[in-house]
Amino acid sequence: MQIKTAARLEGIGEYYFSQKLREIDALNKQGKDIINLGIGSPDLPPHPDVIRVLQETAAQPNVHAYQSYKGSPVLRKAVSNWYKQWYSVELDPETEILPLIGSKEGIMHICMTYLDEGDQALIPNPGYPTYSSAVKLAGGTPVSYTLSADNNWQPDLEALAKTDLSKVKLMWVNYPHMPTGQLPSTSFFAALIAFAKAHNILICHDNPYSFILNEKPVSLLSVAGAKEVVLELNSLSKSSNMAGWRVGMLSASKERIDEVLRFKSNMDSGMFLPVQLAAAKALELGKEWYDSVNSVYARRREKVFELLQLLNCNFSKDQVGMFVWAKIPGNYADGFALSDEILYGASVFITPGGIFGDAGKEYIRVSLCGSVEKFEEAIRRIKTSLTT
DSSP: OOOOGGGEEEOOOOOOOOHHHHHHHHHHHOOOOOEOOOOOOOOOOOOOOHHHHHHHHTTSTSSSSOOOOOHHHHHHHOOOHHHHHHHHHOOOOSSSSSEESSSSHHHHHHHHHHHOOTOEEEEEEEEHHHHHHHHHHOOOEEEEEOOOOOTHHHOOOOHHHOOOOOEEEEEESSSSSSTTTOOOOEEEEEEHHEEEEEEHHHHEEOOOTTTTOOOOOOOGGGTGGGGGEEEEEESSSSTTTTTGOOOEEEOHHHHHHHHHHHHHHTOOOOOOHHHHHHHHHHTTTTHHEEEEHHHHHHHHHHHHHHHHHHHTTTEEETSSSEEEEEOTTTTTSSSSHHHHHHHHHHHHEEEEEEOGGGTTTTEEEOOOSSSSHHHHHHHHHHHHTOOO
16 A cells, blocks of 8 residues: 655655664664764753752653643743843733743744745745755755855845846745854844835744853844744753753744744644743752853863864854864865765764755854863874775
8 A cells, every 4th residue: 555645745854863863773773883973962951950840840740731822921931031141032921931842842833823825935945954945845846045154154235126026925044053153243133023014024033042152142033023924933942951851932022922933823732831840940059050061061162172273274263153164175076075084984973064054055053052171082082084
């Protein structure tokens, strides 16, 4: 019996890392012991108080029922306080915040809420591959805009304004940018809001990296008039070491939140209450928590710089987030070639930049999610492979 898959899956391949992890698993079964420096999955635990809240509340008898589709008031209030403290953004916890089961699902929720067949969404190149996949799955058409080092990995809004934007409903942006680690300028954010209003486009800002190796976290919602055109996704995955807990949030005007909720409420039945209460605790943590996390990442980043220098790559030391983005030397065809050489020659996996779009083909990306000892071993292996 053969059943054809839905047309919406045409052109949607398996996620690159899903495929690559199978390949790495096969190599490990051959005894290769691959050091994976590819994926940004935090290897550090959450704060002990966060785990304690989860344990204590999960043991209570009255917390196991379905939850509100809008999330616990405790969590929404914690998000509101967090945005005010760190981003200087005022959000009404009753109407302008929607907790998510991870911010990745929010990307899909937004696309399904706003895109019909024939609608277009602007997608960064290089950028997170899920933006394009979600647009396609929702029936829309992704239209990429190229980012380059020459323009500080920011879109050329003047050039975009001269293109046909009549079918564009959404524009995906992500700063601090993944994979390049570029911080946004204040003037760029202001220009982005003006661009959105001039062309009747909703700006979808994906903002999970703002606390990692970054002294001044910024929200696009802090720009005057932003709530009229911005939906901002955020997450506890990176900032609170809670990636597997799947806790994210959408912040926007009441109108936007209500629109997305119409779709989301048909997709899940709320988040486990003890997880929400533990997440609220995580959002209450002070500067000392973020400093402690970043001190670990800073030490690791120095080792990554050492590794990249060994490979003769060029990179900026000013980038933030939990990756380092680097341009490959000219003797390699692309980042895939360098990545494969290191994988098969040194048993170290580094992400090729081309998976984020063709504008990244001359780059590689190294994750900071590994111990200093792991990076030192990767350096040792690469040195050995380069001399044999």
